[in-house]
Amino acid sequence: MALPQHLRISQSDSGDYWPGFVDALATLLLVIIFLLAVFTAGQFALSQALTGRDEQLAELNARLSxxxxxxxxxxxxxxxxxxxxxxxxxxxxxxxxxxxxxxxxxxxxxxxxxxxxxxxxxxxxxxxxxxxxxxxxxxxxxxxxxxxxxxxxxxxxxxxxxxxxxxxxxxxxxxxxxxxxxxxxxLARYRSEFFGRLVEILGNRTGVRVVGDRFVFETDVLFQSASATLSPEGRQSLEPIADAIIQLTDEIPEDIDWILRVDGHTDPIPLGPNAPFDSNFELSTARALSVVEAFIDMGVPPSRLLAAGFGEHHPIAEGRDPASLARNRRIELKLTDR
Structure with a gap:
């Protein structure tokens, strides 16, 4: 008995699609196997590189001793x-x-x-x-x-x-x-590596940059106006930096006597009569101490930290426009010897 025409068309279509589906699955399986082989080779190369770096680090420590x-x-x-x-x-x-x-x-x-x-x-x-x-x-x-x-x-x-x-x-x-x-x-080599890590961690975040041998935060990122209390966002932005400092502490040899100096700076605008500080010197010092205390809370050794306040006397931008004032209100991190 002859089949209806629409049933004959359906059977014909099923026979045409199945070999293509099998070919696609086979091709996908080959691609997955190739990616697994590439990943395995990459893992092996990375393991070899890390082993060589550990050997070089051991040799450097022996030479330093x-x-x-x-x-x-x-x-x-x-x-x-x-x-x-x-x-x-x-x-x-x-x-x-x-x-x-x-x-x-x-x-x-x-x-x-x-x-x-x-x-x-x-x-x-x-x-x-x-x-x-x-x-x-x-x-x-x-x-x-x-x-x-x-x-x-x-x-x-x-x-x-x-x-x-x-x-x-x-x-x-x-x-x-x-x-x-x-x-x-x-110490200069470790400083360069440290700042390189901070740049990678913070990326292109607004208000953060490297100037010479110092890492600079605009304090508007960390503090409210005329305040030395870290904002929640400011404390959160310091956490990856604290992790980098702790890692640096483990990597620098003990015979290098280094510290991370936290410098506070303000703009030249006088504080108002109701401000909690008498001068910009006090405000800059209090802000530097707040950053140091935050780092200590996050696990940084206190013996590797130093706080200093400079007030408005070391500006990095001339002028009294809002952008220049914001650049001068800053916290600087400087890796130096004791």
Whole structure:
């Protein structure tokens, strides 16, 4: 019996769509397998990179420990050399005093000899006692000259040794300066990494920017006008920065003595009579302390924080238009050494 025409069309359509559906599923499965292979290869490469970074960090820590030991040895050697110079200086002074005393005695003996010689010249003949006196004085003068020569030799040796020690101290000073310069360079590298992280965390957020070696917040983001109390939004904006500081604390070696200085700045507009602060100095300091206390509450070590207030005396924008005033009302974060 013949099927109706609409049933024949439906059966024909089902037969045409099924192979295409199977092909699409197969293609999708291949794409998923390829993406899984790419993800596995990426994970393996990332694991290898992290392993290499840990090895480099371990090597850097070992080199820093070695440098710290060399610096301590140089300081100890410098102290020993300073003690030796002090001892030689005292010995030099004693020798100089003895030399002066011997010179005075030699001059006195010479004067006595001159007096005796003058007296003997007046006499027509020298008696035995006068000759013995002259011989004794001559012997004393020769002995004194010999002692004076030995003192001069000892003094010259002492001066030469002092010059040698001073040269060693100069070399140690240069080594210490080089070590300090290395510490500053290492801190600058960590500062650059820290600010780079803050830029990545905060992105293009309005009122936040990097100026030189400082990270700058406009205080309108953190505080209400003439207030030193952090707003909820301001405290929330500080949380990722606190996390970055805590991570930095774990990464910087212990031999680098660093702090994060929080500087408060205001605009030059005087505070009103009903303001809770007497001056912009007090307001800027209170705001810096509020930020420091917030960081401490978020887990930042207090020993790594410092608050400072500068009032309106260090503007970064000229003029009294609203935009310039807003830029001068700011909190600055500066990573520096103690």
């Amino acid at each position: 070695s440098l710290a030991e060399q610096l301590n040895m140089a300081r100890s050697e410098n102290e020993q050399l300073s003690l030796q110079i002090s001892s030689l200086t005292d010995e030099n002074a004693a020798l100089s005093a003895a030399n002066a005393e011997m010179s005075e005695e030699l001059n006195a003996v010479g004067a006595r000899l001159a007096a005796v010689s003058d007296s003997l010249e007046e006499e027509e003949a020298l008696n035995e006692e006068a000759q013995a006196t002259i011989t004794l004085l001559n012997n004393q003068m020769a002995a004194l000259r010999e002692q004076l020569a030995r003192l001069n030799e000892a003094l010259e040796a002492s001066e030469a040794r002092e010059e040698e020690l001073e040269s060693q101290i100069v070399n140690l000073g240069e080594r210490l300066n080089a070590a300090l310069a290395s510490q500053v360079a290492r």
